[in-house]
Amino acid sequence: MRDEALVGLSSDGDPWAFGELARRYAPAMKAVASRLGPSLADVDDIVQESLLQAWQRLDQLDDPAAVRSWLLRLTARKAIDHARRHKSHDDVNALTSVSAPTPSPDSAAVVSAGSQALARALADLPESQRTVWWLREGADMSYEDIAHTLGISVASVRGRLARARHTIMTQLEEWR
Known part of the structure; x- marks a missing residue:
């Protein structure tokens, strides 16, 4: 239905x-x-x-x-x-990583280290940027829905998301 x-x-x-x-x-x-x-x-x-x-x-x-x-x-x-x-944002470290069904110890270590680096980068973001990032990337919400949810403009959503992505990419530069 x-x-x-x-x-x-x-x-x-x-x-x-x-x-x-x-x-x-x-x-x-x-x-x-x-x-x-x-x-x-x-x-x-x-x-x-x-x-x-x-x-x-x-x-x-x-x-x-x-x-x-x-x-x-x-x-x-x-x-x-x-x-x-x-x-409290302790659960930022509870990220789920995607890996091969039976990863080798080396690849498991790389995935784990990458997940930990992402968790640290997200934890370092200001709450407003982290929230927008999770709503967009984690919940796949549209910019308009995020703006409506948070009571901010779509332009603010775009700006916060751009700053969050830039900060994360800068901190994860070694993982490229």
Whole structure:
């Protein structure tokens, strides 16, 4: 069933339809929350709070076809608020690395060192740049969605993202 139909049914109070939306988009919501939230233990709570808020505010969704980006924006806001309350970014080091199915010890060491270097570069970014970077690269949100989520202009999103990318590339120069 298409998103638009599920949103319509959910707006009419159908819990099954909303459950389908939740099952469809919860993995992406968890990905956003895990990148922006202070700890992995809080991810499920952030997603659950976001889904509850979405259920309560479904009538505020202007375009039913955009339900995915709307849910991701709600989740990002919740995760950012949660991170600000707790002021901890220890989970930046919990990056998942992509490697060969059975890497050699040498290649595993290189991938691990590269992941650690990226984690350090991200940790060194100002919070505003790190947040924009995660929303774009981790959650694959559009510039417009990021701007709406953070309450800033699209130009600010572009600027923060450009500065973040430049800083990361500079710090990871040896990995090119």
